[in-house]
Amino acid sequence: MxxxxxxxxxxxxxxxxxxxxxxxxxxxxxxxxxxxxxxxxxxxxxxxxxxxxxxxxxxxxxxxxxxxxxxxxxxxxxxxNLAPPLGTLDHYRLLEWLNFLSSEVHKLFVPLFWNGSEEEKNKAREKILRRMDYIDQRLQRDYLLGDSLSVADAYLYTIIRWLQAKHFDMSRWPKLQAFQERMEARPxxxxxxxxxxxxxx
Missing domain, CATH: 3.40.30.10 (Glutaredoxin)
Incomplete structure (x- = not known):
């Protein structure tokens, strides 16, 4: 492939x-x-x-x-074991996270990366802060679904790199910082x- x-x-x-x-x-x-x-x-x-x-x-x-x-x-x-079995509640939790990251977080970065107006960028940054606040609060264990890595964690890690590229203050999200360190320790x-x-x- x-x-x-x-x-x-x-x-x-x-x-x-x-x-x-x-x-x-x-x-x-x-x-x-x-x-x-x-x-x-x-x-x-x-x-x-x-x-x-x-x-x-x-x-x-x-x-x-x-x-x-x-x-x-x-x-x-x-x-x-990167995705829970079909039909389990955890599988739908995975879909929940993937859809949230895709529709409610990912697209917010478009004006930041692709020459949005200052007004568009400011609005996007405000929304990104709120979305990442939510994720930081929900990240109660090592990964989004608990103690083991799922495909949603790879997506979240990618987004965290965008936060750094656009100079967000990561100290606002201590759980996300710890998550990033765990991810970057993975071969x-x-x-x-x-x-x-x-x-x-």
Whole structure:
């Protein structure tokens, strides 16, 4: 399988999940400003949506949207225990977190990364603060679903890196800081960062 990614973008989440699950992925870097691959090919011809992550399956089919891709990857290696079994309450808790992170947190960063007006940026920052306050309060154990890693944690970790990139004061969220440290101690996270940063974690 091939993962189309851009360093630091939300494609970091499935990259981490694949490494945690022991799934070998070919990586193809995308320049999101020019929508081109490293060889100059037009990425929009692969994914007309124009953004990452995009996962190309062995048969050539494409899977898009990060929350779908991470669940697909988790189900390829159920023994990795990155997603609770279908039909359990914990499975729906996972969907709850993935949907919250995608719809209520992720999209708030758009004006911060893509030249929003000052008013748009200020409104986004205020909402991000409230959303992260909520997550920090809910993070009662090591990970979002308890004591073991799930695919939602890879997504949350990616978002925490955006907070740092946009100079949020992380001391406001002590539980999230501890979560970040736990994630960065994981070999799969370290490897993903090295892969995406040319060998530097």
């Amino acid at each position: 091939k993962l189309f990614y851009s360093p630091g973008a939300c494609s970091l989440s499935p990259h981490i999940v694949a490494l945690e699950a022991g799934i070998d992925l070919e990586l193809s870097r995308v320049d999101l400003k020019t929508h081109t691959l490293e060889n100059g090919d037009d990425f929009s011809r692969i994914n007309p949506k124009g953004y990452v992550p995009t996962l190309q399956l062995e048969g050539g089919e494409l899977l898009t949207e990060g929350v779908a891709i991470v669940q697909f990857l988790a189900e390829q290696k159920p023994n990795a 799969a996270v370290q490897q993903a960062l090295r892969n995406e940063n040319g060998g530097d974690a």
